[in-house]
Amino acid sequence: MKLKTIELHNFKNYQEASLKFEGKFIFFTGKNGQGKTNILDAIHYLSLTKSFLNPNDNANIRHDEAFFRIAGHYEWDDHSLHSVACLQERNQRKKVIVNDKACERFADHIGEFPVVIISPADFSLFESSDDRRKFVDSTISQFDKTYLDNLIQYNRVLAQRNRLLKNISERVDDASLLTPYDYQLEQYGMPVHHARNEFLKEFLPSFNDFYKIIAGTDEFVETVFDSEMISFSLGELLLKNRKKDIAFGHTTCGIHREDFVYHIKGFPAKKFGSQGQQKSFLIAMKLAKHKLIGQKKHKIPLLLIDDLHDKLDASRVGNLFQLLNNGGFKQVFITDTQKERLDPLLSDIKTDIGFFQIHEGTATSIEI
Numbered sequence: 001m002k003l004k005t006i007e008l009h010n011f012k013n014y015q016e017a018s019l020k021f022e023g024k025f026i027f028f029t030g031k032n033g034q035g036k037t038n039i040l041d042a043i044h045y046l047s048l049t050k051s052f053l054n055p056n057d058n059a060n061i062r063h064d065e066a067f068f069r070i071a072g073h074y075e076w077d078d079h080s081l082h083s084v085a086c087l088q089e090r091n092q093r094k095k096v097i098v099n100d101k102a103c104e105r106f107a108d109h110i111g112e113f114p115v116v117i118i119s120p121a122d123f124s125l126f127e128s129s130d131d132r133r134k135f136v137d138s139t140i141s142q143f144d145k146t147y148l149d150n151l152i153q154y155n156r157v158l159a160q161r162n163r164l165l166k167n168i169s170e171r172v173d174d175a176s177l178l179t180p181y182d183y184q185l186e187q188y189g190m191p192v193h194h195a196r197n198e199f200l201k202e203f204l205p206s207f208n209d210f211y212k213i214i215a216g217t218d219e220f221v222e223t224v225f226d227s228e229m230i231s232f233s234l235g236e237l238l239l240k241n242r243k244k245d246i247a248f249g250h251t252t253c254g255i256h257r258e259d260f261v262y263h264i265k266g267f268p269a270k271k272f273g274s275q276g277q278q279k280s281f282l283i284a285m286k287l288a289k290h291k292l293i294g295q296k297k298h299k300i301p302l303l304l305i306d307d308l309h310d311k312l313d314a315s316r317v318g319n320l321f322q323l324l325n326n327g328g329f330k331q332v333f334i335t336d337t338q339k340e341r342l343d344p345l346l347s348d349i350k351t352d353i354g355f356f357q358i359h360e361g362t363a364t365s366i367e368i
Helices: 036-048 120-126 129-141 145-169 175-215 234-240 242-248 275-297 314-324 339-346
Strands: 002-011 014-020 025-029 067-075 081-089 095-098 115-118 221-226 259-264 302-305 332-336 353-359 362-365
Touching: 002 036, 014 362, 025 036, 025 339, 036 067, 036 081, 036 115, 036 302, 036 332, 036 353, 115 275, 120 129, 120 275, 129 145, 129 175, 129 259, 129 275, 145 175, 145 242, 175 221, 175 234, 175 242, 175 275, 175 314, 221 275, 234 242, 259 275, 275 314, 314 339, 332 339
Parallel strands: 025 332, 025 353, 115 302, 302 332
Antiparallel strands: 002 014, 002 067, 067 081, 081 095, 221 259, 353 362
């Protein structure tokens, strides 16, 4: 799958832009704050119906404008052409239009135009269990729609149960009313738990291989699944923790409490990993995600890399490009502040290259 063109109207700092993409590697260079990352964010919108930077859609409308619109044209491996547009009018429901037909449920669109992004924001994975769960959820959801549906339903029931727990703690409702909610949480939560467990089994070998290549070392890395549900069913846990849940006024066990612990050479990656090790760890995770989605969907995702040289030395960047040059990557979009840092890499690329200079919300195609 390749993105052939993209058009931006009133999106962030772009009043209007139309870009045509040729080649496997597309580079965007320019100083900070000019709009390089905004183009990657627009591509992310077309694939996943949301920003990877700002969850507030209205905030992504250009200042003093009434709407933003992003439109892209894709070519799939069978040479069929497809269009996707995303329209956000201020304070209105967002619209996603695929091949001129409105998408009723955004969840149905997830995974049809798969994408994976590597960005400096990924370091939050070392800080936040919520972000670690989202990484796994966003991966599986791009190739398993049942998983996404179960996750959506689980979160809906969880919110209802938490409201009930608060009422029970305030003596407004009776604890017996929790039983049907417990049943539904188990119904939706257990398949999610099992899918996460199976995901790790498929994910970890590629993740480890990618890390060794990028880091240039034989260091062993792993992600350990931390979950009470490995030993107990969710129904058992909910019953066991009912008094605690009532006292706290929220649900203290379930898939929303599962975590994934990151290790380098058997030690916590957050505490003992250097910046280079941590960045290599995160990139390896994203590349393993890219590979797994491609295998499951039989459609190679777009790869977006924001700020290529962030916390990576020249050796690791070179190792990364050895990976990207192979056939497992169909189209790669890369931002960097300095074109000069890219020059040593360009000579090793064995395919056509697209290059854009970004300045104050204007993208200018330049020859290499």
